[in-house]
Amino acid sequence: MPTSxxxxxxxxxxxxxxAVPEGEREALVQGLVRELRTEAPAxxxxxxxxxxxxxxxxxxxxxxLPRPRVVLALAFVLVAVAGxxxxxxxxxxxxxxxxxxxAVPTTRDVGGxxxxxxxxxxxxxxxxxxxxxxxxxxxxxxxxxxxxxxxxFSTGARATDVALWMExxxxxxxxxxxxxAEAMAVTRELGGWVAASDIDAEGNExxxxxxxxxxxxxxxxxxxxxxxxxxxxxxxxxxFDLQRGIDRRNDxxxxxxxxxxxxxxxxxxxxxxxxxxxxxxxxxxxxxxxxEDLQNAIRADRREAATSELSLVLHTREAAAKQEExxxxxxxxxxxxxDFLAAAGTIALFLVIILSPIALLLVLLWLAFxxxxxxxxxxLLDRPGPASPPSAS
Amino acid sequence: xxxxxxxxxVHRYLLxxxxxxxxxxxxxxETFEKALRSWRRYDPRRASxxxxxxxxxxxxxxxxxxSEARRRRREDRYAAEKRAEEPPSELGFSPxxxxxxxxxxxxxxxxxxLRIVLDLDADAVAGVLGIGRSACSMRLARALAKLEExxxxxxxx
Numbered sequence: 285m286p287t288s289x290x291x292x293x294x295x296x297x298x299x300x301x302x303a304v305p306e307g308e309r310e311a312l313v314q315g316l317v318r319e320l321r322t323e324a325p326a327x328x329x330x331x332x333x334x335x336x337x338x339x340x341x342x343x344x345x346x347x348x349l350p351r352p353r354v355v356l357a358l359a360f361v362l363v364a365v366a367g368x369x370x371x372x373x374x375x376x377x378x379x380x381x382x383x384x385x386x387a388v389p390t391t392r393d394v395g396g397x398x399x400x401x402x403x404x405x406x407x408x409x410x411x412x413x414x415x416x417x418x419x420x421x422x423x424x425x426x427x428x429x430x431x432x433x434x435x436x437f438s439t440g441a442r443a444t445d446v447a448l449w450m451e452x453x454x455x456x457x458x459x460x461x462x463x464x465a466e467a468m469a470v471t472r473e474l475g476g477w478v479a480a481s482d483i484d485a486e487g488n489e490x491x492x493x494x495x496x497x498x499x500x501x502x503x504x505x506x507x508x509x510x511x512x513x514x515x516x517x518x519x520x521x522x523x524f525d526l527q528r529g530i531d532r533r534n535d536x537x538x539x540x541x542x543x544x545x546x547x548x549x550x551x552x553x554x555x556x557x558x559x560x561x562x563x564x565x566x567x568x569x570x571x572x573x574x575x576e577d578l579q580n581a582i583r584a585d586r587r588e589a590a591t592s593e594l595s596l597v598l599h600t601r602e603a604a605a606k607q608e609e610x611x612x613x614x615x616x617x618x619x620x621x622x623d624f625l626a627a628a629g630t631i632a633l634f635l636v637i638i639l640s641p642i643a644l645l646l647v648l649l650w651l652a653f654x655x656x657x658x659x660x661x662x663x664l665l666d667r668p669g670p671a672s673p674p675s676a677s
Numbered sequence: 678x679x680x681x682x683x684x685x686x687v688h689r690y691l692l693x694x695x696x697x698x699x700x701x702x703x704x705x706x707e708t709f710e711k712a713l714r715s716w717r718r719y720d721p722r723r724a725s726x727x728x729x730x731x732x733x734x735x736x737x738x739x740x741x742x743x744s745e746a747r748r749r750r751r752e753d754r755y756a757a758e759k760r761a762e763e764p765p766s767e768l769g770f771s772p773x774x775x776x777x778x779x780x781x782x783x784x785x786x787x788x789x790x791l792r793i794v795l796d797l798d799a800d801a802v803a804g805v806l807g808i809g810r811s812a813c814s815m816r817l818a819r820a821l822a823k824l825e826e827x828x829x830x831x832x833x834x
Binding site: 291294313325336339660662 | 680681684688689692693694702710713739742743768769770771774783784787789793794796807811814815817819821822824825828
């Protein structure tokens with residue numbers, strides 16, 4: 285350790301800059317500095333020639349690594365592109381057409397109007413397809429959409445459960461009550477029945493929910509006539525294939541009937557012991573019971589397929605409907621842009637949540653590596669004498 | 678030519694750092710070899726050519742020190758006898774200054790070389806050493822004080 289105190293760094297900077305020394309010590313330091321500057325040895329001629337030769341050699345260029353700033357920019361662009369692509373894909377999924385038969389219910393936005401986020405309760409069995417529509421419509425457009433759905437999802441003679449959901453806007457509570465009564469009357473007139481009804485009117489506001497069962501052959505009439513009762517603000521048509529379950533049950537019935545015939549033949553042969561005979565009779569009884577259950581289930585499915593459920597919502601929500609009416613032009617575009625930004629933001633947030641721990645870990649690793657390098661460097665340089673580094677690790 | 682222009686500076690720096698003429702020449706040549714190979718990556722907005730070359734020289738020297746340390750460890754493992762201390766190398770200054778410099782650590786000689794011999798400004802030196810400006814100034818002041826003290830004690834002897 286030096287016994288003399290170091291000169292203050294600021295003063296030392298001044299001395300290095302050529303300030304007049306104050307006192308003997310500063311003069312000594314300045315002398316040292318001068319000697320170091322003026323008497324430092326120059327490179328020898330062999331070294332000069334060696335470096336010159338190096339400079340004259342053609343340099344074998346290695347592919348340049350991208351700079352960190354470029355890498356960061358590229359990473360940012362990639363993340364942005366990934367986010368936008370995901371948003372577009374997600375949005376595309378919501379708008380995609382249900383041309384093929386999907387394994388799960390899918391939705392289609394009809395007429396470019398807002399797609400509904402509401403989900404109809406799906407039956408427990410069967411392959412289903414769904415067509416969504418929300419917005420102002422008329423009975424004609426509704427019927428056209430229904431026809432489009434029918435042709436698209438046509439199942440021929442197969443047993444199919446068709447579920448329709450319609451939302452109608454009415455100007456007031458009186459009209460709402462009258463429309464509900466008319467809908468129920470139409471249903472009965474077409475050979476159907478009202479499964480449930482809930483009418484709630486207060487002042488000039490109100491809402492009615494009707495569950496109508498209409499014979500499959502009269503659904504189109506029902507859609508048109510019910511649709512005429514008010515302004516259609518939403519529609520959803522869902523079909524569920526019941527035939528697969530029926531076919532499966534029929535197969536099972538055939539197998540059970542064959543088993544019964546075999547058991548009956550064994551009983552008729554008279555070769556069975558009393559115990560075996562009892563067991564065979566019990567088995568036949570079990571099979572017959574199961575056949576009966578299966579037939580009941582098939583009948584239930586066929587009954588289900590014979591009528592369609594029309595869920596009707598009548599309401600007087602003017603403000604919401606008006607807002608939807610206004611959705612066009614600039615407002616619609618703004619809403620679409622907001623939707624897009626929301627989706628992009630969600631994805632960006634997701635990426636941040638997923639990537640931030642990894643980034644944090646990398647930063648910590650980098651800091652630890654840098655600290656270690658610094659320590660090693662300090663140890664290597666903290667030694668007196670010529671270029672032999674300390675042997676201690 | 679850039680190599681010729683800065684050759685003396687790089688060599689002086691590495692000579693001060695290593696305190697070994699032969700090694701300093703080898704490391705200088707290696708430094709320029711690396712610099713010429715990666716010349717396209719040099720960004721004049723970030724540092725002067727001299728500072729950039731000193732950074733490369735420093736990395737080359739540290740790599741050498743590391744490999745030397747590994748070699749020493751290997752040798753120590755197999756040879757129990759202690760090596761004779763290497764005699765201090767003459768750096769080309771006056772004998773008193775040479776011997777005083779030989780007692781400084783490589784880190785201390787390094788800061789003297791960069792800040793005084795090469796006359797780089799404080800910010801550039803701090804950048805090369807990877808430390809802050811004030812730490813760099815303090816390191817220089819301590820190195821000079823130590824050098825001054827060693828020279829004074831040599832003079833008394």
